[in-house]
Amino acid sequence: MKEREMQPSWLETAAGRLRRNRVLLAAAAASLLAVDLFLGGRGIAAMLAVAFVLAVAVLLPEREGEGKPNATGRNGTEQAGALSAVDLAAVVQDPLYIFDRTGAVLHANEAATLAFGPIAPGGSLQLKFRAPEIHAFIGHVLEGKEAPPAIDYIERVPFERAYRVAAMPIGGEGGLYVLLFRDQSEARRIDRMRTDFIANASHELRTPLASIAGFIETLRGPARNDAKARDNFLQIMQKQTARMARLIDDLLSLSRLEAKPYVRPTERVDLGRLLREVSDSLSHLATETGVAIKLDLPEAPLEVTGNRDELVQVFANLLENACKYGSSGGRVTLQARREKPGAETAVTVTDFGPGIPQEHIPRITERFYRVDVETSRAQKGTGLGLAIVKHILTRHGARLSIRSKVGEGSSFTVYFPPG
Structure with a gap:
């Protein structure tokens, strides 16, 4: 015991x-x-x-x-x-x-x-x-x-x-x-990006709004009875509202892309057919800018896995940029190829315009980044097109390669993974 x-x-x-x-x-x-x-x-x-x-x-x-x-x-x-x-x-x-x-x-x-x-x-x-x-x-x-x-x-x-x-x-x-x-480095980088994005978006919206407000004030005052000035101001106001609409559409598109989970699409898309449709839809822009679009596409179906609407957005952006910013070259080529079965599929959009200086190439897919601000705005650019392209390609497991030489033009090549 x-x-x-x-x-x-x-x-x-x-x-x-x-x-x-x-x-x-x-x-x-x-x-x-x-x-x-x-x-x-x-x-x-x-x-x-x-x-x-x-x-x-x-x-x-x-x-x-x-x-x-x-x-x-x-x-x-x-x-x-x-x-x-x-x-x-x-x-x-x-x-x-x-x-x-x-x-x-x-x-x-x-x-x-x-x-x-x-x-x-x-x-x-x-x-x-x-x-x-x-x-x-x-x-x-x-x-x-x-x-x-x-x-x-x-x-x-x-x-x-x-x-x-x-x-x-x-x-x-x-x-x-x-x-x-x-380690707070990544969090701080994201915070800086968010701050820059809000500042840039606010600036891009504020500029046309200020212009419209100024014209309205003029129309209500000195130009109240000036028919010629009124027509001119209304035309400018229409362009500015269209610019804001494009910017808002691009912001919404970018927001939807970022909100999607990183699950790759599963449908099969014939790139040859899709690229011909994109080229046809931009024929009026090519005529306006004095550019001839040359197609180099295979006759046989060239299928990749992807979302058709999103891929249309990718190549419409790339082809539209080539027509606008490479118009001085007079032509744009659109080529698609696959070297052998099981290999990557490559689609290249090439212009023969002024080209892009090398120091700008690493940054041109950033939101609101522009090589030339005045030229971009004159061409009705929002600064978001290539950022949208990058997000779509990331979701598809594809990659974008950019090559350019000042005075000789630029090539944007999209590489799709095998399968």
Whole structure:
């Protein structure tokens, strides 16, 4: 009876294991709360994860030597705590460092090594990151002073990357700390793109609106009884409203494309037939611009997998651009070919106009990017045509290649995957 009473209860055993795993638990809680901070305060997920680690710590069988005093003293406790957190650090997707109260690195996970290069165990974290804001942040944490929960840090070599950095003590009295980097580069790039897009769209709509408002004011005032001026102003206003309508149509088209899931179309489309129809539909534009469209298409069906309406939009955009901006060359060629069965299918639209300077080619598929703003607006361009082309081709698993030489013209080639 006495022997049974001397055996620890399940609750006492669990409590003992919790005490012996306090470093792992503290590391788990701190790291998960840091991630929770970056994710916008979704506390439920972090609490569930901490509860899971808590359960594991209680249920894990004791290792040999657990619960026994460590002969190595405080330093041994720190090393054991660091080793206990290594497994946890390994599964963190973001760069993470575990360091002691002197700023010496005890462990860097793989993500940290890939992002910032290797650092030897015991190396100085403050020598690794020489930025003043990192030094001050780590100093506040080591001194136990109140510090902001996270700071922004920009790494400029080998290329610019933006991080949100959090640091905090772990392991209770073990003297261990964690430094966690959250890469914000892609989020910032998307935010900049969104801001630029809204600014550009607002500008493109504001310009014709300002023009229309000015003409209305003139018609209600000085030109009230001037029939000739009234007809001229109304014609300009009609052109400006048509321009706004085109812009809104392109914005809606781009929005619909981005809203679609990235599931490739499954219908079969005969490119030869489709390209002939597109060429016929733009014959009036070719006549107006003084351009002859030359077709080089196979007689046999040339099928690809795609959405017919979207592909019509792609080649109508490319052929229309060739007629408008390459009109000085007097001709445009439209060629489709497949070298052999099972190979890629290529469709090339070539003009013989002024060409595009090389520095502009990487950017001409960006929204609202124009090589020549005045020429584009004179040709009734919205700056969204090639962005729409790019989105459609991405959905089809196709790619666009652009080649141009100033004074000799430009070629836009669409490559469809085999099948």
